[in-house]
Amino acid sequence: MQPVMIVCIAEKPSVARDIARIIGATSSHDGYMEGNGFQVTWTFGHLCTLKEPHDYTPMWRQWNLTQLPMIPERFGIKLIDDQGIKKQFAVIERLMQQAERIVNCGDAGQEGELIQRWVMQKAGAKCPVSRLWISSMTDEAIREGFQNLKDQQDYQPLYMAGLSRAIGDWLLGMNCTRLYTLKYGQNRQVLSIGRVQTPTLALIVNRQKEIDNFKPEPYWVLATVYRDTTFTATKGKFTKKEEGEEAFKTIEGKPFTVTKVEKKEGKEQPPQLYDLTSLQVDCNRKFGYSAEMTLNLIQALYERKYTTYPRVDTQYLSDDIYPKCPPTLNGLYQTKFSGVAPYAALIKPIGGKALRKSKRVFDTSKVTDHHAIIPTGVIPQGLSDAERNVYDLVARRFIGVFLPDCKFSTTTVLGEVDGIEFKVTGKEILDPGWRVVRVKVPESPENPEKPDKDDEERTLPTFVKGESGDHTPTLTEKMTTPPAYYNEASLLRAMETAGKFVEDETLRAAMKENGIGRPSSRASIIETLFKRHYIRRERKRLVATPTGIELIDLIREDLLKSCELTGIWEKKLRDIEHQTYDAGQFISELKQQVTTIVNDVMTDPTNRRITIAPDDKKQEAKGKKKEGEGGKKQ
Numbered sequence: 001m002q003p004v005m006i007v008c009i010a011e012k013p014s015v016a017r018d019i020a021r022i023i024g025a026t027s028s029h030d031g032y033m034e035g036n037g038f039q040v041t042w043t044f045g046h047l048c049t050l051k052e053p054h055d056y057t058p059m060w061r062q063w064n065l066t067q068l069p070m071i072p073e074r075f076g077i078k079l080i081d082d083q084g085i086k087k088q089f090a091v092i093e094r095l096m097q098q099a100e101r102i103v104n105c106g107d108a109g110q111e112g113e114l115i116q117r118w119v120m121q122k123a124g125a126k127c128p129v130s131r132l133w134i135s136s137m138t139d140e141a142i143r144e145g146f147q148n149l150k151d152q153q154d155y156q157p158l159y160m161a162g163l164s165r166a167i168g169d170w171l172l173g174m175n176c177t178r179l180y181t182l183k184y185g186q187n188r189q190v191l192s193i194g195r196v197q198t199p200t201l202a203l204i205v206n207r208q209k210e211i212d213n214f215k216p217e218p219y220w221v222l223a224t225v226y227r228d229t230t231f232t233a234t235k236g237k238f239t240k241k242e243e244g245e246e247a248f249k250t251i252e253g254k255p256f257t258v259t260k261v262e263k264k265e266g267k268e269q270p271p272q273l274y275d276l277t278s279l280q281v282d283c284n285r286k287f288g289y290s291a292e293m294t295l296n297l298i299q300a301l302y303e304r305k306y307t308t309y310p311r312v313d314t315q316y317l318s319d320d321i322y323p324k325c326p327p328t329l330n331g332l333y334q335t336k337f338s339g340v341a342p343y344a345a346l347i348k349p350i351g352g353k354a355l356r357k358s359k360r361v362f363d364t365s366k367v368t369d370h371h372a373i374i375p376t377g378v379i380p381q382g383l384s385d386a387e388r389n390v391y392d393l394v395a396r397r398f399i400g401v402f403l404p405d406c407k408f409s410t411t412t413v414l415g416e417v418d419g420i421e422f423k424v425t426g427k428e429i430l431d432p433g434w435r436v437v438r439v440k441v442p443e444s445p446e447n448p449e450k451p452d453k454d455d456e457e458r459t460l461p462t463f464v465k466g467e468s469g470d471h472t473p474t475l476t477e478k479m480t481t482p483p484a485y486y487n488e489a490s491l492l493r494a495m496e497t498a499g500k501f502v503e504d505e506t507l508r509a510a511m512k513e514n515g516i517g518r519p520s521s522r523a524s525i526i527e528t529l530f531k532r533h534y535i536r537r538e539r540k541r542l543v544a545t546p547t548g549i550e551l552i553d554l555i556r557e558d559l560l561k562s563c564e565l566t567g568i569w570e571k572k573l574r575d576i577e578h579q580t581y582d583a584g585q586f587i588s589e590l591k592q593q594v595t596t597i598v599n600d601v602m603t604d605p606t607n608r609r610i611t612i613a614p615d616d617k618k619q620e621a622k623g624k625k626k627e628g629e630g631g632k633k634q
């Protein structure tokens with residue numbers, strides 16, 4: 001008689017080994033570990049995928065306009081055609097068929113839920129399923145997780161959102177990629193269209209057009225130097241040189257008088273903790289890392305137990321994390337790199353006292369599945385330089401939220417010469433508070449931007465109201481400048497807010513609901529645009545290629561390239577997860593939209609065509625090799 005077994009399935013072998021060690025499954029077998037009543041096996045990310053068009057009907061194997069739209073009656077899944085995957089799946093299937101219970105130990109997010117559910121469905125698992133749901137890979141977190149296993153049914157809405165996303169991407173990607181390739185690609189160029197990929201490309205192309213069409217215009221700025229300090233005229237810019245020269249003549253040779261000196265004290269709160277996007281933005285600005293590189297680095301730190309779950313879009317911690325923060329800080333206090341303890345001096349002033357508890361940090365209502373990215377307190381060993389850079393940002397941001405506000409004073413000095421007003425402002429840090437955690441990153445060819453240039457302090461000399469004296473006026477001709485090219489940092493922010501420029505943190509957080517793509521998928525979307533040769537890098541700039549520009553020009557359908565409309569779809573997917581929107585309705589709306597797009601493009605009477613850019617010729621051969629290529633990426 002078979003012994004009773006609980007089968008645990010993780011998303012990769014390294015995670016499975018950690019789990020097996022904690023629960024006592026110490027005996028190794030081919031494709032799984034066993035012991036203490038458990039069998040622990042693993043996937044390698046996705047083992048299953050949605051069926052391809054030809055799996056539904058042989059008529060869909062050929063790319064043919066008359067077969068569009070392709071809308072399967074019922075979507076199905078299949079094993080990915082790979083020998084290693086087939087071998088591992090056979091192990092999983094055998095274990096699951098005999099299991100008394102299954103514990104889904106997949107990555108605790110939408111994608112992880114989808115990966116494991118599809119494997120269980122394909123394996124025909126019939127027994128009850130529990131869910132391990134943890135935010136860090138520390139031994140303590142795994143133990144706690146196994147003591148508090150959840151019912152898989154609790155995560156059904158998460159699965160439905162993931163499934164709706166996958167089906168939505170299939171419907172739009174498969175149909176529109178074939179539609180555009182056949183109608184406009186002259187049958188020589190695959191035109192890849194995706195639900196998130198295409199609006200993201202449109203952002204880059206539209207910005208580039210703004211820059212290309214920008215006509216610089218001259219303007220003149222009147223300023224004057226008084227006591228080695230440059231004051232600028234408050235009147236603003238002069239659009240005509242004569243007006244500027246007239247003002248210059250008015251003040252030349254007349255005394256400068258200080259009319260007002262105002263000092264205001266202010267406070268600056270610590271920045272909020274990192275979510276994935278803000279970490280990717282900072283790593284791009286400070287170190288020039290791509291979004292994908294940052295995701296890989298923070299994922300590695302998570303798997304090595306040094307930081308918490310990274311694929312998150314909240315910057316808050318739940319209240320139950322507060323009592324765990326002192327031990328985490330203690331771990332940071334003891335952390336050393338090359339014999340130096342970089343965090344000890346920062347933590348010392350707050351050691352042994354009750355930690356600051358701010359609503360900007362601890363707010364259970366702002367946390368759903370996972371909290372912000374923080375260190376676990378496990379002391380890191382053997383980090384690469386890049387891993388250390390990312391860890392350092394997370395550690396310093398975490399320490400910062402417990403430190404006092406930064407206190408500063410802003411001085412505004414107004415002066416006047418013959419009725420023309422001038423102004424200068426200066427900032428002086430009175431008490432750095434949390435700012436002690438900041439590290440200035442030196443400028444380098446890899447890092448041409450100075451990340452903190454905007455808020456460098458500038459202390460002014462002491463001015464007294466009524467003082468007067470000589471000054472040296474200047475009239476400088478300047479030119480209006482176009483908007484900046486996107487870099488990865490600014491593109492990630494634009495994707496997060498569906499293309500709207502938002503500086504206010506609170507408003508930005510509210511707009512995440514309608515951002516395009518998920519935080520965890522944005523890096524791969526950007527990489528897909530590179531692979532398709534739709535964009536390229538010029539130092540830090542992201543530049544659309546001629547093919548990328550042509551493709552966006554070709555697409556008339558707003559549904560395909562509007563960030564706003566894609567953001568609305570994204571909001572609906574979130575609502576499915578939160579059970580306020582029906583998955584069936586989402587799919588039926590998308591089917592209708594795809595049908596409308598197909599009809600509109602089929603009846604397009606224009607003779608629009610795409611020409612092949614030289615660097616894309618290599619892509620032609622690869623084009624159709626993979627069925628539906630370009631349809632599977634978002």
